[in-house]
Each structure stands twice: as C-alpha cells, then as structure tokens.
Amino acid sequence: MVESIKAAVTGGASATVRDGVRTEGHFSVDDLATPRTQNAQLSTVAAIGLEGMLALQAVGEPSVRDQAARKRGTAIVAALTTLQRAILAADDPAAALRALTELSSNPPLADDPGLGAALKALVLRSRVEIARRER
16 A cells, blocks of 8 residues: 555656656656455354353452452451450450450352452361351
8 A cells, every 4th residue: 555655856857657657746646456355254253152252251359258258257357366365465255255256157159269368278277267256
C-alpha cells in the first residue's frame, strides 16, 4: 500500500509511470490497492460459553467461602494469642477459652485447599488448648 504513494517533486517535476499510469509530480494513490479485511472467526468467541466467562471473572477474586475462612482463622489466632497472654500473666483464661470454643465449633469450608488445611490446623490447635485447660 505504501509503495503506491508517490511524492511531488518541487522544482523540475518529473513524471512517474507505474502500471501504465503517468503521474506528473503530485501525490497519487494506486487504485488497485485492495483494502485489507479482517477475517475474525466468531465461532471461537462463542465456544467459550457461560461457564468459561464466569470462571474468568472469578480469577484473582477470593470466594465468599475463602473470605469467611480467612476471617475465622484470623479470629482463632487472635483468641489463641489472648489465651497465651492470660496464661503467661497468671490471669483467668476462661474468657479466652469460651471464645476459642465458639470459634472452633462449626468452622466454615474454604475453596482454597491450602487455606482449608490451615484452618483445620488452627481448629485442631484450639481444641487441644481447650481440652488441656478443661482437665
């Protein structure tokens, strides 16, 4: 397409002959140049489907179940820390034990397997601490 454009020459114009067409020192565009068309295949876009589009939307966004599991895990760690401080300060750990009992009962499920394993370990640790203090 660029080859079909000729520039004008100032002072002493020269003629250019291309494909039998004579130009006299002015711009010309070859009419034989065909515009390029895009041959996109729409079938590949349609083949993605609704499930694929929803899966693409969910990439990078934590699920509601994962958010609940993270929130519960953070609360269990805070309660274990409170229990540890109460024990070290020789205070009554009853309030921290009640909080641990409440938090470790019926923990939420996580979609992320690593998060689920970490939450199970936290729940197990809190139940061990509860059992140790109840005897």
